[in-house]
Amino acid sequence: MNAAHAVEARGLAKHFGALKAVDGVTFDIAAGEIFGILGPNGSGKTTTIRMLCGLLTPTAGTATVAGSDVTTHPDRVKSAIGYMSQAFGLYGDLTAEENLRFYGGVYGLDRDLGARIAWAEDRMKLAELGGRLSAQLSGGQRQRLALGCSLLHRPQVLFLDEPTAGVDPAARRLFWTIIRGLADEGTTIIVTTHYMDEAERFDRLAFLSRGTLTAYGTPTEVKRTFGENMTLEDIFVQLQGSEA
């Protein structure tokens, strides 16, 4: 494999009975890149990410994440990645700090657990929220807490499934500042989104539509393939329209 690639997907497919949720996608993601997966509802974004995280077994194709094959070495993949699911996946009946403590323990942090929790609270701007039950946090606060939990063990690759859905613009901007900082420090970040204004923030992106890749490259490259005057938003609408 190419050492420079944090993620390699080769003909990756997932079928649920007759439904081809993901139908043979191939892409590479370079280390330290912010990679966007865009697509309308039901296009297979979550399914793709779940296969890359070892949550679903691919029907066909292979994928390596952080140098390990997701089907043959899921345990190696799991300790190298961080994952934030589309739904809030933390414990609402634990406080923010307890959630951090739990995930730190689960990722095997021991002596530096306290230091990492302090780092996460500082970096994710959670300092005053530590004692609050996470069910009582706002959308943006929850999202930063979940991000903090998934980063405690210093993952090489971070998967974020619609992290900014339902979050206000100010909170989204704060979130993206944090993400950019992480990428600059070398973390590879894969993000799915519906928001077209966010697409410009990606180093490269892939459009998924009905389980297949319809466009793939840097935002500029993608725009070029569809015509110079098109915004990404136009392309998105056009791709979505061709589905119906």
Added chain:
Amino acid sequence: MNRGRLRAIVWKEFVQMRRDRATLGMMLGVPVMQLVLFGFAIRQEVRHLPTTVFDVSRTQESRLFVDRLIATGNFDLVAPSPDYAGAIRAIDTGRARAAIVIPEDYARRLKRNEPAHVQVLVDATDPTASQSAIGAAQLVGQATSVEILARRAGATVDPGATPLDVRVRPLYNPALKSVLFIVPGIIGMILSNILIVITAMAIVRERESGTLEQLIVTPLTRGEIMLGKIMPYVGVGLVQLTAVLVVGYFMFGVHVRGSVALIYLMALLFIIASLGLGLFISTLVTRQAAAIQVSFFFLLPNVLLSGFMFPREAMPKAAAWIGLLLPLTHFLQIMRGIVLKGVGIASLWPQMLALAGFSAAFITFAALRFHKSLE
């Protein structure tokens, strides 16, 4: 198995348990409440059993005997019965709880120094009440006998033959279960029912709330998740056991005749078997409501077939066989053996082996069924 990861998940379960006050209260309160309810229900109405009399003899002697029974305070007269069937019917319909049947030759036989037979029928569905009634009837029978003997003093009597023979026939509950019998049963029922439901919900709840997905992408292994979910509830089970034993001792005078340490050892096995079953259930269903339903599916056989309510010896063969498939059946035999008879480990190993087998089987099934993926 990584100690740090296991510790994290056990700690998390405890924090959640502490925060869920309602469930915590249920887990600790219900066992004691059930015991108290059962215990008092059984102890009530020990005295003043409504009693019908079928007196064929209709003599002074027979009326004297009935008067003596009434004087014990255990029996209250209701309308007399015209015949034997009428006396039984009175008990069946609940009009009476006991019936005194005095045969036609009662007075004649007493006068001839022959043993006279009196039958006291007691509705034994309520064990403690019937037991004291039976005791009273026998006591009166004996007292009357002694009196008759004394009156005949001087005459040569066959020393073995008591002149008045009160035959007490307990109806409907030949085993005569008492609170002593109930307490070990309640311990088993409660441990099994509460623990099965709670663990059955454990994984399903995480699946429903979306936390399972986040848990599965961590390096936690299947074994760590299973064990981490079970361990806190082993503690809960032991606390429940202690609560019931303590309340049983102080409120109902249930003394453990055998080794208390042995009870805890056996209960530990039984708790693990119940938790394993709960976990297994939680891998079969995807909704909490379904988890509860499947757990309740075990409730009825536990009550009916384990020997908790009905003696297993009297069951049809098939029912008794099915009962053997319930961990509770074996645990009840163990508990009654230790609490009532003071039996030691030497005669309990078949049941112990059964419980160990159940534990191993359920946990293996659960681990096999629980894939560390979302499929």
